[in-house]
Amino acid sequence: MEKKDSKFEEKVTELEKIIDELENGNIALEESIEKYAYAMQLAKECDEKLKKIEEKVNKIVSENGKIEDFDLEE
Amino acid sequence: MNDDKYLSVGALTKYLKYKFDTDEHLRNVFLKGEISNLKKHTTGHYYFSIKDENSKINAIMFSRNTKQLNFNPEDGMKVRIKGRISIYENTGSYQIYVEEMEEDGLGNLYILFEKLKKDLEKEGLFDPKNKKPIPKIPEKVGIVTAPTGAAIKDILSTIKRRFPICKTILFPALVQGENAKEDIANKIKLANNYDIDVLIIGRGGGSIEDLWPFNEECVARAIYESKIPIISAVGHEIDYTIADFVADLRAPTPTGAAEIAVPSMYDLEKLLGQYQIRASEAITKKINYSKLQLESITGSFVIKNPMVMFENKRQYLDSLIEKINRDIYYLLDNKKQYFKNIQKSYLFKNPKMIYENQKEKLKNDIIKLDLVNPLNILKRGYSLTYKEEKVITNIKNIKIGDTISIRLEKAKLEAKITSIKEEKHGKER
Numbered sequence: 001m002e003k004k005d006s007k008f009e010e011k012v013t014e015l016e017k018i019i020d021e022l023e024n025g026n027i028a029l030e031e032s033i034e035k036y037a038y039a040m041q042l043a044k045e046c047d048e049k050l051k052k053i054e055e056k057v058n059k060i061v062s063e064n065g066k067i068e069d070f071d072l073e074e
Numbered sequence: 075m076n077d078d079k080y081l082s083v084g085a086l087t088k089y090l091k092y093k094f095d096t097d098e099h100l101r102n103v104f105l106k107g108e109i110s111n112l113k114k115h116t117t118g119h120y121y122f123s124i125k126d127e128n129s130k131i132n133a134i135m136f137s138r139n140t141k142q143l144n145f146n147p148e149d150g151m152k153v154r155i156k157g158r159i160s161i162y163e164n165t166g167s168y169q170i171y172v173e174e175m176e177e178d179g180l181g182n183l184y185i186l187f188e189k190l191k192k193d194l195e196k197e198g199l200f201d202p203k204n205k206k207p208i209p210k211i212p213e214k215v216g217i218v219t220a221p222t223g224a225a226i227k228d229i230l231s232t233i234k235r236r237f238p239i240c241k242t243i244l245f246p247a248l249v250q251g252e253n254a255k256e257d258i259a260n261k262i263k264l265a266n267n268y269d270i271d272v273l274i275i276g277r278g279g280g281s282i283e284d285l286w287p288f289n290e291e292c293v294a295r296a297i298y299e300s301k302i303p304i305i306s307a308v309g310h311e312i313d314y315t316i317a318d319f320v321a322d323l324r325a326p327t328p329t330g331a332a333e334i335a336v337p338s339m340y341d342l343e344k345l346l347g348q349y350q351i352r353a354s355e356a357i358t359k360k361i362n363y364s365k366l367q368l369e370s371i372t373g374s375f376v377i378k379n380p381m382v383m384f385e386n387k388r389q390y391l392d393s394l395i396e397k398i399n400r401d402i403y404y405l406l407d408n409k410k411q412y413f414k415n416i417q418k419s420y421l422f423k424n425p426k427m428i429y430e431n432q433k434e435k436l437k438n439d440i441i442k443l444d445l446v447n448p449l450n451i452l453k454r455g456y457s458l459t460y461k462e463e464k465v466i467t468n469i470k471n472i473k474i475g476d477t478i479s480i481r482l483e484k485a486k487l488e489a490k491i492t493s494i495k496e497e498k499h500g501k502e503r
Contacts, residue, residue, distance in 0.1 A: 009211035009271075012342075015349050022356035029364050036357040043350045050239065050343055058230055060221065060244040061264065070221075070244055 008049055015042045083166070091161040094168065100159040103170060105131075106178055109151045120147065124155065124170065133157070135172035145177050152181020183282060187289050190316055194291070199298045205322045206303040208334065211342070212271030214241045215335050216302065218261045221246035224278040225307070225328040232332035240336050243268060249277035254287035259296035266301050273300065274331045275317065276307030288315035297321055307331035452483040469494055 018039040022032055060070035081089075094100050107124035114120055118137025123130050133155070147153065156174040161167070198204060215233060219225045221244060233240055245261040248254040258275065265273050275297070277285070287293060288308045297304050297320040306321035307328040318324040325331035375382055444450065452458070458481040459466045466472055472491055480487040 007211075007213055009209055009213075012211060012346075015346075019349055019352050019356065022353055022360065025356070025360055025363070029360060032357060032360045036353055039353040040350065043346050043353070047343065047346050050339055050346070052239070056238065056241050058242045058244065060246060061268075065264070067243065 008046060011042050011046050015039055015046070018042070084163070087161060087163050087166050091163060094160050095158075097159075103155075103157055103159055105155045105157065105170060106153065106181075107131075107155075108181070109147055109153055110149055112147060112149050120172075122147075124153070132167060132169035133172050134169055135175065139173055139175075143175060147175065150185060152178035152185065154178050180282060183286065183289075187316070190289065190291055190294070191319065194294055194316065194320065199294060200319045204298070208303050208305060208323050209271045211237075211337055212240060212335060214243065214268075214270050215332075216243050216245060216265045216268065216270035216273040218245045218247050218258060218265060218273060218275040219277055219328070220249045223249075225249075225276055228278075228327070228329040229274060229307075229332045232329050233336050236333065236338045237336035237342075238339065243270065248287075250280065250284045250287060255290035255293050258287055259290075259292040262293075262296040262300055262304070270302050272335050273302045273304045274307060274325075274328070274335055275304055275321070276325075276328050276331060277309065278328065279310045279313070285309050285313055285315055288317040290316070293317055294320045305331045305334055449483075452481065457482050469496060 018035050021027055022035060022039070025032075027035065058070040059067045062068055105124060107126045110123045110125050110130075112120060112122040118140055120133075120135040120140050122133050122135075124133050125131075154176050155170065155172050157170045157172040159168055159170050162169055194200065217226065217229055219229070226244065230242060233242055243265075245265050247261040248257040262273070262275060275288075277288070285308055288306070294316045297306070297317055303322045305323045305325050306315070306317045307325040307330060308315045308317055309327075311326035311330075314324075323334060325334050371377070460479045460481065461472055461476060464471075466478065472478070472494065474491050474494060476491045478489055478491060480489055
């Protein structure tokens with residue numbers, strides 16, 4: 001299982017946090033610009049992940065615990 | 075009076091019993107209700123009542139019939155009965171003579187449901203504080219349901235429509251029948267071995283018996299013990315199962331569960347867009363504010379016109395000097411005035427007064443001094459006797475023949491001692 005970067009939800013949550021901080025305006029200018037840059041990067045990453053629509057194949061756990069592809073018979 | 079027209083109780087009861095016993099409807103009664111006041115007699119007969127919300131009827135089931143029962147009746151049980159109605163002559167009460175009795179499945183399931191619900195609630199399995207939050211954006215959704223049928227289809231198609239980047243793992247389970255409860259419980263436990271963000275458990279609509287596995291305690295406990303948040307989706311919107319109460323979230327249907335489990339990609343993209351706009355607006359605001367702050371600082375008069383600062387100091391200094399000058403004149407004036415007052419005074423104009431005063435005082439002093447002058451005593455006739463310039467006070471210092479001098483007021487005499495006579499009565503020796 002690849003886990004090269006943090007989960008999508010974590011990124012979105014972090015993004016929300018940064019935006020709240022920026023909107024509150026209680027941080028130093030330099031810091032706020034850094035955070036802004038980071039927020040934009042996070043947003044871009046999330047967006048890319050969303051746009052990169054990979055057709056996920058449904059999986060099924062078989063009796064012996066093995067994960068196999070699962071196709072719904074229509 | 076004709077006694078014949080009065081019936082005995084026995085006769086009336088017999089008549090009524092006859093009426094009951096010959097009535098077609100009362101000979102073949104199908105009755106459903108709840109058992110209460112059940113007494114199982116040692117003879118094997120059961121005495122009890124059958125009741126519903128409104129009424130109650132006494133019932134008896136003889137041992138030859140009770141032996142045929144395939145369940146163990148208990149108070150509160152819902153049953154379906156076949157029997158006949160007759161009268162027990164001794165008490166004159168009518169009752170149903172039960173020939174056959176079976177459990178009323180639905181009624182009993184309802185009782186079981188209520189009991190389990192109450193027990194589990196008491197144990198805290200439904201407690202909102204034990205509920206896990208459902209992740210907003212899962213990457214992997216687990217599903218415990220039948221691999222065929224409407225439920226899995228609805229779930230997968232909904233996930234694919236809303237959030238196609240999500241992975242799904244199905245844990246196929248029996249969802250009805252005798253073995254379903256164990257299977258569902260086991261699959262929930264199995265799912266917990268996988269890296270899954272949220273688990274949907276459920277099945278499509280069906281009869282209450284079909285949905286029953288989701289009312290079983292072992293399923294409830296498996297849900298409760300799951301580390302993965304669970305969304306339940308059993309049957310239709312109107313169906314509530316124990317699983318729904320224990321689950322972290324109840325969805326009305328399997329489709330509803332999928333909608334709750336994954337966000338819509340469209341909404342998410344919109345949200346991200348909004349975040350970008352908000353971040354940009356926030357940073358623009360911050361920069362503008364900082365600019366404004368800087369402007370208000372550089373725009374301050376001290377920066378623009380530093381001389382103003384000196385002017386202020388200058389002015390202050392001037393005011394100080396002015397004040398000092400004023401004060402010193404005031405002080406001088408005061409002194410001048412004082413001096414003038416002195417000059418104007420009587421004493422200053424008549425200094426002789428002081429002299430006269432002093433003279434008078436001196437005169438007084440002289441008079442006082444005079445009073446104590448020893449020479450003044452001589453004026454009154456006393457005299458002083460000296461020998462060699464010393465006043466003689468003791469005869470031991472003189473002898474006959476000594477020359478002495480005598481001082482009077484205005485003369486001095488020389489004399490010679492011719493005799494010395496001591497006087498013993500004198501004050502001094």
